[in-house]
Amino acid sequence: MASKLQPISNKLPVFMHGADYNPDQWLHDPKIFEEDVRMMRLAKCNVMSVGIFAWSALEPEEGRFEFGWLDHVLDTFAENGIYAWLATPTGARPTWMSQKYPEVLRVESNRVRNLHGVRHNHCFTSPVYREKTAIMNQKLAERYSNHPAVLGWHISNELSGECHCDYCQNAFRDWVKAKYKTLDALNLAWWASFWSHTYTDWSQVESPAPHGETAVHGQNLDWRRFVSDQTLDFYKQEVAPLKAANPELPCTTNMMDLFYGLDYRTFAEELDVISWDSYPTWHSLPSDRNVATWFAFNHDLFRSLKKKPFMLMESTPSLTNWQPVSKLKRPGMHRLSSLQAVAHGADTVQYFQWRKSRGSSEKFHGAVVDHVGHEHTRVFQDVAELGETLANLTDVIGTSVPAEAAILFDWDNRWAINDAQGPRNGGLNYENTVVQHYSAFWEMGVPVDIVGSNDDFSSYKLLIVPMAYLLRQETGEKIEQFVKNGGTVSVTYWSGIVDENDLCHLGGFPGPLRTTVGIWSEEIEGLHDHDRNSLVMNSGNALNLDGRFEVHELCDLIHVETAEVLAVYGDDFYAGRPALTVNHLGDGKAYYLAARVSEDTFYQSFYDKLVEEAGVRRTILSALPEGVTAQLRTDGNTDYVFLQNFSGNEVSVALDYDGYVDAESGKAVVGQIEIPVNGASILRRITDYKL
Known part of the structure; x- marks a missing residue:
């Protein structure tokens, strides 16, 4: 049975509601800060992230530190019941540092060093940059780690990028030596005999x-792993003096929407709490369903990294200034999109930014306080109203999302897929494929975890394995045992192709999953964008599904060994060959989908059957209108059902239980509930309810 987890901070055991705040940009006008504090209270904002890019204000010259302004900010916060995630300012270095120590600037892959400018234009390996960071963080820790307003550390900002300087080349060689020990092992793992690229000395790496070298896929993959590890090593170096001063203060760094460059699973092991920045492009179509499912997947991914509530560190209260079109949020969308994060496990709603910068590249990015400088705006009122809603939902803090289904998603798999050179260099669309499978569960209102290969699968009833191209032998064995123990797994085409070194599995695809799914994949065909085939359900198949469904992009030509055929291809020279199979193994079942189906209706029908077969929990048993989802958080005694309408229309949802109560008003809700356009309702029920 679920139970409540500890709040992110015992200093503020309620929903954190606030924004990134840059008082260092307004030191020339003290009245601005006075007004900001007044309006923070008015907007029911109780937390701010402060100092994120404030290095120049904190250390205007090398060795000369100015903390008086930050003292005043934090002391005033404490007097007004406002708290701070205090940032280390390492996301952008001051100009004096770049001028005096050019080695801190990054070298690009073409081996040319950058000029000073932008953010994260610094080498994470540079001894000078690490030294200057350690000095700054030590001083911040000594001064503020026990300040009453400080409830945690915000490390840097949106860590990203890579450097190819001599320091990084040496660090990469050390990383490779530690991993492979010998050049023979390195050459075998990288298959360096290809094109006679065998390494005879570590200095050649x-x-x-x-x-230069781009064709050795094992090397490309290890470089990405190294960049991720080296960035994490820099994060750990940042945290060390902060934890030494006060180990109780949590540390986080804000992650990004399905970010490609860093393996966030390894980061999760070091972070005390997960935080991320969410910027959907709402309102590009009449229905926001597709955007909503993409970001729901991200919310579930970040929650799953530590299996506990996360922080929505950044979102926009209105618009962005960097997307192709800066669309305003329609009425209701600010509340709906914020509660979407809460529904999937967020215990904070925070924004970029509190007050718009007057100049430079973010002067037109959305903010709670616009250039007009007062609270009499639509956006401010939206924020204040959400603050009221969050204040009434304190019981949700620390509750969990009880997922019984999981989707496998690994960073090194996506890196390897995108470097595969075949079978469709025009786009294998791994990420979109994963989210297409996820969308079916979103439509059904089925809670889902997003897991990695090293996670434990035993607590789940249903495991989805889409395009697991890079699949380690031990992961395949773990999935096989999951099925033998009674679990249901659904595997797709282009799975079990290579091992952890991007070397092809021998003995037939899908490699370590061949026994589990009971098929052998002989060939895979990449289709042109205009090509189509079809998947035709067999009459009387075990799932009792009917119909013919369009397939595109990839078609796997398979032979059944121990599996049963549920559907076949309808066209081309492989018409009549298996396209969907099921294999019984031990106490469980393994399905294999041999092609990418175009139509969402297939996935909805297919996974509806698998959810029913496996006994996977749904949030509610009622049918949900298209574009509407139901998400669940629970403490084991009380369930909180979040009904969210991204359809673009007003909808009615029939309820499956007569004991629902509106979580905000406390009023009973019986029969059905009307949800307006961009609307969200939060219902409470006891967990032993009877349908």
């Missing part, structure tokens, strides 16, 4: 370069 370099990072991939546009004018």
Whole structure:
């Protein structure tokens, strides 16, 4: 039975509601800060992230530190019941540092060093940059780690990028030596005999370069792993003096929407709490369903990293200034999109930014306080109203999302897929494929975890394995045992192709999953964008599904060994060959989908059957209108059902239980509930309810 987890901070055991705040940009006008504090209270904002890019204000010259302004900010916060995630300012370095120590600036893959500018244009390996960071963080820790307003540390900002300088080349060689121990092992893992690229000395190892080595896939993959590990090592170095001063203060760094460059699973092991920045492109179509499912997947991914509530560190209260079109949020969308994060496990709603910058590249990015400088705006009122809603939902803090289904998603798999050179260099669409499978569960209102290969699968009833191209032998064995123990797994085409070194499995695909799914994949065909085939359900198949469904992009030509055929291809020279199979193994079942189906209706029908077969829990048993989802959080005694309408229309949802109570008003809700356009309702029920 679920139970409540500890709040992110015992200093503020309620929903954190606030924003990134840059008082260092307004030191010339003290009245601005006075007004900001007044309006923070008015908007029911109780937390701010402060100092994220404030290095120049904190250390205007090397060795000269100015903390008086930050003292005043934090002391005033404490007097007004406002708290701070205090940032380390390492996301952008001051100009004096770049001028005096050019080695801190990054070298690009073409081996040319950057000029000073932008953010994260610094080398995470540079001894000077690490030294200057350690000095700054030590001083911040000594001064503020026991300040009453400080409830945690915000490390840097949106860590990203890579450097190819001599320091990084040496660090990469050290990383490779530690992993492989011998050159023979390295050459075998990288298959370096290809094109006679065998390494005979460690000094020959370099990072991939546009004018150098790019064709050794194992090397490309290890470079990405190294960049991720080296960035994490920099994060750990940042945290060390902060934890030494006060180990009780949590540390986080804000992650990004399905970010490609860093393996966030390894980061999760070091973070005390997960935080991320969410910027959907709402209102590009009449229905926001597709955007909603993409970001729901992200919310579930970040929650799953530590299996506990996360922080929505950044979102926009109105619009962005960097997307192709800066669309305003329609009425209701601010509340709906914020509660979407809460529904999937967020215990904070925070924004970029509190007050708009007057100049430079973010002067037109959305903010709670616009350039007009007062609270009499639509956006401010939206924020204040959400603050009221969150204040009434304190009981949700620390509750969990009880997922009995999981989707396998690994960073090194996506890196390897995108470097595969075949079978469709025009786009294998791994990420979109994973989210297409996820969308079926979103439509059904089935809670889902997003898991990695090293996670424990035993607590789940249903495991989805889409395009697991890079699949380690031990992961395949773990999935096989999951099925033998009674679990249901659904595997797709282009799975079990290579091992952890991007070397092809021998003995037939899908490699370590061949026994589990009971098929052998002989060939896979990449289809042109205009090509189509079809998947035709067999009459009387075990799932009792009917119909003919369009397939595109990839078609796997398979032979059944121990599996049963549920559907076949309808066209081309492989018409009549298996396209969907099921294999019984031990106490469980393994399904294999041999092609990418175009139509969402197939996935909805297919996974509806698998959810029913496996006995996977749904949030509610009622049928949900298209574009509407129901998400669940629970403490084991009380369930909180979040009904969210992204359909673009007013909808009515029939309820499956007569004992629902509106979580905000406390009023009973019986029969059905009307949800307006961009609407969200939060219902409470006891967990032993009877349908």
